Amino acid sequence: MKASALLFALPLMTEAANYTAQRVNVDGIEVIRLADAAHKAQVSIAPSLGNNAYEFLVNGKDIMYFPVKNLAEFKQKPTFSGNPLLAPWANRLDHDGFYANGKHYTLNPSLNNYRHDPTKQPIHGLLSYASEWKVTNVSATSKSAEVTSRLEFWRYPDYMAQFPFAHTLDMTYRLQDGVLEVETMIENHSTEAMPVSIGFHPYFRLHDSPRNAWRVTLPAKESFVLSSSLVANGEKKPMSYKNPQELEGISLDDVLGGLIPNQNGPSQNRRTEFAVQGAKERIAVIYGPKYPVAVVYSPKDRDFICFEPMSGPTNAFNLKQAGKYNDLQTISPGGQWRESFWIHPSGF
DSSP states (O other): OOTTSOEEEEEEEEEETTEEEEEEEETTEEEEEEEEGGGTEEEEEETTTTTEEEEEEETTEEOBOOOSSOHHHHHHSOOSOSOOEEBSBOSBOSSSEEEETTEEEEOOGGGOOSEEOTTSOEESBSOTTOOOOEEEEEEEOSSOEEEEEEEEGGGOHHHHHHSOOOEEEEEEEEEETTEEEEEEEEEEOSSSOEEEBOEEOOEEOOSSSOGGGOEEEOOEEEEEEEOTTSOEEEEEEEOOOOSSEEOTTOOEEEEEEEEOOOOSSOGGGOOEEEEEEOSSOEEEEEEOTTOOEEEEEEOTTSSOEEEEEESSOTTHHHHHHTTSOOOOEEEOTTOEEEEEEEEEEEOO
16 A cells, blocks of 8 residues: 555544554555554554555565555455455365365355455455444554454354355554564354364565565475366375575475474474564564464565465365365354464564
8 A cells, every 4th residue: 555545533442552453444444553752663454355464564664565556446356465364265275165073065156255266266265345344343462453243153144155154353453563473263153063174375575675686484294186177185295495485496386285384482382483584674474273274475576475374275175075084173152263473574
């Protein structure tokens, strides 16, 4: 979002010394703005546009890739950028349907609430541009600034027709010490276990060097073998990239497993850290343990990179049914699933 975007302060603003959390109006759209003055960091979230954190300024530089001129244009013609949520399935399904608890559920394309990839496979779920998020908390303390929004999936018949598991999602964006935490909580209201195959597709960019000079750290032991239509088939092979890997001349579009936790700190707090490094600028994406799979995506002719936290591989629902993936996460009736990932910029 350009600095010249039209802003009008709305009534609510909370402030605690270094941190502020404010509701503003940008191009007629409500935006929540979190700020950390000490680290010169500011994050903007548009709840009604998929609850997308579309801007993360550090020293005035936007580390998110958001290639539209304003939010009004994005609302009229949404495109994948910023930090879209992929739910209730992440990436691709191998057909217009999925298995859960041994039963098959068929998707209804006539409802026009999901899209297909070029090979006619359902992709990225239902909620990437969802307008139904409701802000439940905007606050700032001496330790952080945060906003929580809720989507009551169970209230919407067209969503339930595609994924008939009644549930509520709460997403919290929390800015602390210059690091943005993205926490997701899912509560299952159904009488059956709810399968979990969600993810995020954040887009990042550096400013101090061209894309072909970037170096990436990919802490993974394995790659999932993909079909010609980019669907995992359950097989794995050793991860072939170097660490660090220069991006010059290569495209990334890989599903990685066997993630390797950072060896620093107490073992119970070790998390996997993917990173892109420029001349001085660096962006790290740190995965909580319930994100055991990473998609890395960076076409060689585009100036962005995506480190995508995933709760499972592509087509996880159907791989589970076929006996090719035994680690599908589920939420028991009345239970909750909760996990975070963190975005840590430095050198900006």
